Amino acid sequence: MYQLQLLLNIPELFTSLSKIDFYSSMFKNLDLSSIPEFHSSSPGRKGYSHHAMFRAFIVMKAERFGTISDLLDYLRNNLIIAHLCGFNILKPLPSYWTFRRFINEFSHDYLTSIFQNQVNILKNMGIISGEFISMDSTPIKANTKLNNPKSFSKNKFSKDNQPKSDKDCKLGVYSASNDSSNKRYKFYWGYKNHIIVDAISGLPIAETTTPADVPDFEVALSLLEKTNKWFNLKYVNFIADKGYDVKRVYNFVRDTLHGHCFIPLNKRNSKNPPLTDDGYIVCEAGIKMLKDGKQYFDGFIKQKFVCKFCNSKDDSACPIKHPKYFNGKKHRGCTKYAIISSDYRSSINRDSLYFKAVYRLRVESERYNSRFKALDFEKAYVRNINSVSNLNTFGHITLLTVAIVAIKLGKFDEFKSLVALMQSA
Structure with a gap:
């Protein structure tokens, strides 16, 4: 004990005082009481404290380390931080394989409970409201050679060519350009982290990790339904990009959450002919066609249009002599159909100033994803979905805890900046 006290009396030999203050504040605002500290009673050694291992991975994400080896080197060179995590620094620290086994096998439910607790703390502080939420996903590349641009493997982005190093990852695609007129897409093997962000504070409310093909x-x-059970999303304003332009999403937000959607239309290569301002189709000859009945379906109406001269006996009536005008039938000329949606999705006025103003809040998702990726999440260095999910959630918990610490310290301009808080702590 005397040796330990001597070591702790000279912390400047290990790390800066600002780092010590930062991690002391971080760990003080992490309630780990819901996690059993050691394995349940069984023969053999009880192992390292789960609480200490948990805090060590918070250090890993706060220091933006991608690999466990970097974390282990950091703890060995900064024993005071290892002590703050809860390790006995007079004994050997956990090995690389101990850390790896922990991240592989640790139940994600424990991480979810800590994540939700941090969100509720910020909600009680009045920082997170959930009135406006934005959802987006970010790609995470798997640790496989098939993602290496210098790899010359044949058919490396074929669905049948599953990477041997990671059986859980799947083939995904993401946009490599923000230019809507010149979309470029890239394929990758990996995962996606889906995040619901409070669009006012820019902090996460819920997250989950899936294979890239979901x-x-x-x-x-599924995430909205689960989140609504512990975080009241009633009357929410849901903001998302075109990837979420699906009727089931609209109906769930309206019917279950009693909220509103702010999602742009995804045309999906629709071949529906353009309509005039008064709802008519113009034929190839430039003549307005006539409406000739409707068919009503669930969520849309099929409107039929016929040629203006469909009952004419004058062969010269069609100015372009269209072949269908000389079809030899009683009703001659072209016939076209237009699908007119009658559901909630089509009733949204996306040209209104209010829609555009609310939709601009989606930028908070992109900003948060940028802060999240800065924790070295572009690529996964572990090789199964449980490990990837655990590391992702550790990253989100780290950023939530940074916000809590900054607000409690009165540094409101730093609750979104990990680096700024670490330097000023």
Whole structure:
């Protein structure tokens, strides 16, 4: 004990005082009481404290380390930080394989409970409201050679060419350009982290990790439903990009959450002919066609249009002599159909100033994703979905805890900046 006290009396030999203050504040605002500190009673050694291991991975994300090896080197060179985590620095620290086994096997439910607790703390502080929420996903590349641009493997982005190093990752695609007129897409093997962000504070409310081939809208439905059970989303304003433009999302937000959607239309290569301002189709000859009945379906109306001269006996009536005008039938000329949506999705006025103003709040999702990726999440260095999910949630918990610490210290301009708070702590 005397040796330990001597070591702790000279912390400047290990790390800066600002780092010590930062991690002391971080760990003070992490309630780990819901996590059992050691394995349940069983024969053999009880192992290292789960609480200490948990705090060590918070250090890993706060220092923006991508690998466990970097974390282990940091703890060995900064024993005071290891002590703050809860390790006995007079004994050997956990090995690389101990850390790896922890991140592989640790139940994600424990991390979810800590994440939700941090969100509720910020909600009680009045920082997170949930009145306006934005959802987006960010790609995470798997640790496989097939993602290496210098790899010359044949058919490396074929669905049948599953990477041997990671059986859980799937083939995904993401946009490599923000230019809507010149979209470029890139394929990758990996995962996606889906995040619901409070669009006012720019802090996460919920998150989940899936293989890269799971559509965003499917995750949105399940994540919104789960989040609503512990975080009241009633009357929410849901903001998302075109990837979530699916009727089931609209109906869930309106019917279950009694909220509103702010999602731009995804045309999906629709071949529906353009309509005039008064709702008519103009034929190839430039003549307005006539309406000739409707068919009513669930969520849309099929409107039929016929040629203006469909009952004419004058062969010269069609100015372009269209072949269908000389079809030899009683009703001659072209016939076209237009699909007119009658559901909630089509009733939204996306040209209104209010819609555009609210939709601009989606930028908070992109900003948060940028802060999240800055914790070295562009690529996964572990090789299964549980490990990737755990590390992702550790990253979100780190950023939430940074916000809590900054607000409690009165540094409101730093609650979104990990680096600024670490330097000023």
